[in-house]
Amino acid sequence: MSLIHTVNKSPFDRNTLDSCLRLAAKGSSVLLIEDGVYGAIKGTEKSDLVTNAMSSIAFYVLGPDLQARGVSSDKLISGIKIVGYGDFVDLVAQHSATQAWL
Amino acid sequence: MSLIHTVNKSPFDRNTLDSCLRLAAKGSSVLLIEDGVYGAIKGTEKSDLVTNAMSSIAFYVLGPDLQARGVSSDKLISGIKIVGYGDFVDLVAQHSATQAWL
Amino acid sequence: MKFGILVNEGPYTHQAADTAYQFALAVINKGHEITRVFFYHDGVNNGTRLTTPPQDDRNIVSRWSEFANTHNIDLVICVAAAQRRGICDSGESKRNGKDTDNIAPGFRISGLGQLIEASILSDRLVVFGD
Amino acid sequence: MKFGILVNEGPYTHQAADTAYQFALAVINKGHEITRVFFYHDGVNNGTRLTTPPQDDRNIVSRWSEFANTHNIDLVICVAAAQRRGICDSGESKRNGKDTDNIAPGFRISGLGQLIEASILSDRLVVFGD
Amino acid sequence: MSDKGGTVKKLMYINRKAPYGTIYALESLEVVLIGAAFDQNISLAFIDDGVYQLAKGQNTEALGVKNFSPTYKALGDYDINKIYVEKESLQARGLNQDDLMALTYEDEDDDWAEKNSIHIVSTKEMSDILEQQDVVFSF
Amino acid sequence: MSDKGGTVKKLMYINRKAPYGTIYALESLEVVLIGAAFDQNISLAFIDDGVYQLAKGQNTEALGVKNFSPTYKALGDYDINKIYVEKESLQARGLNQDDLMALTYEDEDDDWAEKNSIHIVSTKEMSDILEQQDVVFSF
Numbered sequence: 001m002s003l004i005h006t007v008n009k010s011p012f013d014r015n016t017l018d019s020c021l022r023l024a025a026k027g028s029s030v031l032l033i034e035d036g037v038y039g040a041i042k043g044t045e046k047s048d049l050v051t052n053a054m055s056s057i058a059f060y061v062l063g064p065d066l067q068a069r070g071v072s073s074d075k076l077i078s079g080i081k082i083v084g085y086g087d088f089v090d091l092v093a094q095h096s097a098t099q100a101w102l
Numbered sequence: 103m104s105l106i107h108t109v110n111k112s113p114f115d116r117n118t119l120d121s122c123l124r125l126a127a128k129g130s131s132v133l134l135i136e137d138g139v140y141g142a143i144k145g146t147e148k149s150d151l152v153t154n155a156m157s158s159i160a161f162y163v164l165g166p167d168l169q170a171r172g173v174s175s176d177k178l179i180s181g182i183k184i185v186g187y188g189d190f191v192d193l194v195a196q197h198s199a200t201q202a203w204l
Numbered sequence: 205m206k207f208g209i210l211v212n213e214g215p216y217t218h219q220a221a222d223t224a225y226q227f228a229l230a231v232i233n234k235g236h237e238i239t240r241v242f243f244y245h246d247g248v249n250n251g252t253r254l255t256t257p258p259q260d261d262r263n264i265v266s267r268w269s270e271f272a273n274t275h276n277i278d279l280v281i282c283v284a285a286a287q288r289r290g291i292c293d294s295g296e297s298k299r300n301g302k303d304t305d306n307i308a309p310g311f312r313i314s315g316l317g318q319l320i321e322a323s324i325l326s327d328r329l330v331v332f333g334d
Numbered sequence: 335m336k337f338g339i340l341v342n343e344g345p346y347t348h349q350a351a352d353t354a355y356q357f358a359l360a361v362i363n364k365g366h367e368i369t370r371v372f373f374y375h376d377g378v379n380n381g382t383r384l385t386t387p388p389q390d391d392r393n394i395v396s397r398w399s400e401f402a403n404t405h406n407i408d409l410v411i412c413v414a415a416a417q418r419r420g421i422c423d424s425g426e427s428k429r430n431g432k433d434t435d436n437i438a439p440g441f442r443i444s445g446l447g448q449l450i451e452a453s454i455l456s457d458r459l460v461v462f463g464d
Numbered sequence: 465m466s467d468k469g470g471t472v473k474k475l476m477y478i479n480r481k482a483p484y485g486t487i488y489a490l491e492s493l494e495v496v497l498i499g500a501a502f503d504q505n506i507s508l509a510f511i512d513d514g515v516y517q518l519a520k521g522q523n524t525e526a527l528g529v530k531n532f533s534p535t536y537k538a539l540g541d542y543d544i545n546k547i548y549v550e551k552e553s554l555q556a557r558g559l560n561q562d563d564l565m566a567l568t569y570e571d572e573d574d575d576w577a578e579k580n581s582i583h584i585v586s587t588k589e590m591s592d593i594l595e596q597q598d599v600v601f602s603f
Numbered sequence: 604m605s606d607k608g609g610t611v612k613k614l615m616y617i618n619r620k621a622p623y624g625t626i627y628a629l630e631s632l633e634v635v636l637i638g639a640a641f642d643q644n645i646s647l648a649f650i651d652d653g654v655y656q657l658a659k660g661q662n663t664e665a666l667g668v669k670n671f672s673p674t675y676k677a678l679g680d681y682d683i684n685k686i687y688v689e690k691e692s693l694q695a696r697g698l699n700q701d702d703l704m705a706l707t708y709e710d711e712d713d714d715w716a717e718k719n720s721i722h723i724v725s726t727k728e729m730s731d732i733l734e735q736q737d738v739v740f741s742f
Contacts, residue, residue, distance in 0.1 A: 012117060013116060013117055015114060015116075
């Protein structure tokens, strides 16, 4: 079991996604929530940050937060899985601990 | 008269110093306050951002915020002027309007 | 599984208070247990009964109170953080020489030890903040 | 010169409330005038009389109250922001069916028009936030 | 400058934050609506993550919070039609004007023709507009 | 894992924010001090702007707020001596260990010799330490 990291800030506004991906171990997971979901969009200045990390880290994004912000699933970087609050709970249960990048 | 911009966040944490310097007009001023004072330090990954802007923008940094954070004046980028709260008031009075990059 | 939840931000200003609630609800719906929801930093402001949100908006405070009541959840507000920010129950109010209190039903005020204890007694701790 | 001051964050959590106070003090010391200090967003939390900060720390709320009293400064809390966050005076408390209020001396609750008006009547508006 | 009667000032609202993650966008909009009654020269700037406030297709049902994006469409009715969006902010986010809601107003000086309120401007243009303001609100 | 008696967990406090601009650093330290009484396996990580919390020479007199930096020096007395500072975070800020306060503890297993509590670690090492934790506190 490995850690699951949550990132709740826009990668255009804060450094938390950068820091998370610098320090997340291979085999760990990242869940993008709240304004963090902007990091899941393809074709942005920050997309490469996530794309490059996908070989060793599993990415999830919270669906309700995407919908609120008008981000349709076709805009996402391919390979990021959309999850709900129930899946959020499952992901926390399936990982050894949770680190919130605040 | 031109604008004075205030930046109160660390340039390592947020994008406000970047945005401020992208949008600050020639002849305007920037005052670094609170955690924004970390942007005034030389020899960091963000120092060039300020150094490059100094030809067209005047930089000020709030002394009480530097002292609280243990930043001595010899660590500052040369040409940035240390000011107090009274000078802050004068600067606001001397510029046409104030824009706080929050 | 046992979950501890830490809420670091107040209602309405940051989404943290909403996400924490939706997560807590999902924990219960998944059949897990919540050891404690601990409110720290501006999170203590989730526990004031004096809020009056717009009628077309959710009521974050009463939502927590109902959640605590329905599922018997322990909602703990950090006393030190609460003193700085003006949240108190009748005991705290008297001790600090105040003329009134503002704590909402279902919340109680206690020390930071309750957060550490929750992290030890829970299988997972999840933090929501700014 | 006339200064308007906008405070967007609450006490202790963000330095904005401190910087705004130090700036306001300097405005007066420089012989200028303060049209109004307007508290918006979490800034409304500067106006609760229920805070009890540690004895070796500054008291942000009472510092504002004394400042208002000494220099006759208009401290205005936005009513809409205050309702969301649980700050009320006795009138608001009654109107919203609450059993108590928590506003600190020297503050008053009013509408957002007071912010716009302050920006028009002042020569400069200075904003402090997160 | 501090005269009360008839003063018309240039007031700009700077919107730099995404909606929903924090309340700043919503509460900024509340100021704009109240401020519209004061007959000042109003403009709105959308910079950085602020451009996300204008995104099409916002749906907050699953979040349980209020979707306030339709309110932007009402700004034209309040005679607020100088809405500046920084092009570079859109580009960094892979967005263009088609991704934004259409915001329009009826021009009373042009036989009430419906016109676009959104002006996509360069960084330099935004910088120039900022410099002209008497008051800059940021939240 | 949820047994009460004798459970010793690995608890890590992540410090990523600068002091004074916000209260998170101070209130995090208050949790650390209270948590020291629980006989768990405690470590502290200083990452990103969190490294500024340990800066030498902090003087808050002109600010009118409390200087809480001396409290870090007391951590050794609370048996908290696993303090990890990410090297890359220091370098990005032009800092090295000489810019930080000296934090020490007395090692009871080594005749109470005074030892350094601060461990400067690489990103990879910090990542490995993080992975070993049972609970990660962040504020």
